[in-house]
Amino acid sequence: MLVTKPKIVALVGPTGSGKTEWAKKLAQKFGAKIISADSRQIYKEMDIGTGKDKSFKQDLIDIVRPTKKFSVWDFQRLANGLINRYLNMKNLPILVGGTGLYLYAVLYGYVIPNLKEESEKLREKLAKIDSRKLYDQLKKVDSRAAANIDPRNKRRLIRALEISLLNLRPSESLGKKKRPPYKALIIGIKTDRQTLYAKIDARIDRMIKNGWVEEARNLLEKYRADLPAFSTIGYKEIIDYLKGRITLKEAIKKIKANTHDYVRRQETWFRKNKDIKWVEKYEEAEKLIKKFLNS
RNA sequence: GCCGGGUUAGCUCAGUGGCAGAGCAGUGGACUGAAAAUCCACGUGUCCGCAGUUCGAUUCUGCGAUCCGGCA
Secondary structure (H helix, E strand, C coil), X not given: CCCCCCEEEEEECCCCCCHHHHHHHHHHHHCCEEEEECCCCXXXXXXXXXXXXXXXXXXXXXXXXXXXXXXXXXXXXXXXXXXXXXXXXXXXXXXXXXXXXXXXXXXXCECCCCCCCCCHHHHHHHHCCCHHHHHHHHHHHCHHHHCCCCCCCHHHHHHHHHHHHCCCCCHHHCCCECCCCCEEEEEEECCCHHHHHXXXXXXXXXXXXXXXXXXHHHHHHHCCCCCHHHXXXXXXXXXXXXXXXXXXXXXXXXXXXXXXXXHHHHHHHHHCCCCEEEECCHHHHHHHHHHHHHC
């Protein structure tokens, strides 16, 4: 006796690959609900620079102010809530995005215990210690986490230590997964590097013309420049320009280069994933989904 | 036509009579609470060509090619 699990679809790919455009069409075609998995489009007031498309309904876009702390834990909780709701309503949820960690946390059910307390002070204290010492300390309190982090990667060492010291995540949960109660079809958009870079560069020029600098200036007037939200590619370079550290031309050049680097990092997430069905054309994606829904 | 300057990595250029360098661009990888973040790794290319000097030439000399200035 076979019980069929409910089904969801995920559409993944690097920035500029056309995910949003495809999602819009798929939503119409299948009456599907689009859930964005993008760690930057969650922020309100950051529209131009994050490439938001507000011409159709997407969940998990524009949900927090740039000052708000938001992590994969929040994302996982919200996304799972929406997926369950849509499945109950017999709608097809489609998760669309390029943030590997967020996507995988949901699709593979990463076990992430609830963080009830947080210590800003502890983080500040740890930031003053050098990486080597942090690493040695982490080895003592959580050797499992230490084994998984490069001793030179200070940011991740700090994070792991915070969690261990505050005893928020029992070491055993690290790396644990809980199989989600649905079946997922993961579609990846195949792209040609050169073509993608050219498209991205043109898009960045267009975004600048559309007032990106103004958008960043307004944000800078309202909020502190060192918010995590402003570590977003583009905003950080434009802020450097607005503070007179570099010229606009240099900023644009850096934005392009950094976006290219980002594309490569994204592809590193997806490339080796055997679950992803890679397609070049939108029609192929439609076909795959039809087949999946009828299986 | 004459006079000068150049020709070295995809681009801009540094450099040396003894295994060829930098910046930028490019590439691969890691990833469970900041993730568009953070971190790691990757440089053989007729040093324009031919000949000469030399133990040895990308480097010095000659000739040629080519580009850029200036003068005609």
